[in-house]
Amino acid sequence: METITVAAPGIATWSAKCYRCALGAGGITSSKREGDGATPVGCFALRYVLYRADRMGPPVTGLRLETIAHDDGWCDDSPDPNYNRPVTLPYPGRTERLHRDDEIYDVVVVLGHNDDPVVPGNGSAIFLHVARPDYAPTAGCVALTRPDLLELLAECGPKAQLRVVG
Numbered sequence: 001m002e003t004i005t006v007a008a009p010g011i012a013t014w015s016a017k018c019y020r021c022a023l024g025a026g027g028i029t030s031s032k033r034e035g036d037g038a039t040p041v042g043c044f045a046l047r048y049v050l051y052r053a054d055r056m057g058p059p060v061t062g063l064r065l066e067t068i069a070h071d072d073g074w075c076d077d078s079p080d081p082n083y084n085r086p087v088t089l090p091y092p093g094r095t096e097r098l099h100r101d102d103e104i105y106d107v108v109v110v111l112g113h114n115d116d117p118v119v120p121g122n123g124s125a126i127f128l129h130v131a132r133p134d135y136a137p138t139a140g141c142v143a144l145t146r147p148d149l150l151e152l153l154a155e156c157g158p159k160a161q162l163r164v165v166g
Contacts (some may be wrong), residue, residue: 004152006039006142006164007121010135015155019038019148025137028166032114032123032140039140040122041166045112046156050098052106059107059150062157066104072098076124079105084114086103104130107149128162 008028014019026038037136048064048070058065075082077093090140102117109128123140131143142162144152 002159002161003043003161004160006162007031007132008166012142012144012148015056019144020134020135020153022131022138023141024140026140028164030166032126034076034121034123036123037137039138039142039164040113040126041164042113042117043163044116044126046128046160047110047112047115048062049153050105050108051097052109055103055106059151059153063109063153063160065139068098069110070099074125078120083120084118102132103146104132104143106130107146107153109149109153111160134138 006012009022010021012019024037024039026036028041029038030041032040046063047057048066050062050066050068051059053067064087070122071089073089073091073095075085075093075095080093100102107130111126113126114122127141129141130146130149131141
């Protein structure tokens, strides 16, 4: 599988299968801005997978794997030099904690959104992750059930990408 396609109202397709997914509370946008709650339109590489080794074994995938540590965070502070990058907590700028009490970041795929180069204010921490049980909207990410996400990852290699269509 090379491409996962995502469209409103929350359908992800790959390998001739369709799955329900959660999208950003702000819908899908072609002009992503920090804090708008929208899922950005575009085609994004699947950079690597983060997972909670204290909750599960390593996912089967052709993507690079890293474990989530208790002090892992992601900078979402636009003027910060580490904006849209992983950081170690505590961190002086505004961040999102990756080691969460809920299960939505038990498996996180870091997407190639606004990372090469990083443009301050164009959105950060856009991930593919585990959906809440009720498919509640995300802050701009794409979210699948854990079984669906693990099934997808088993089919992903280094050329896999996520395409969000408006």
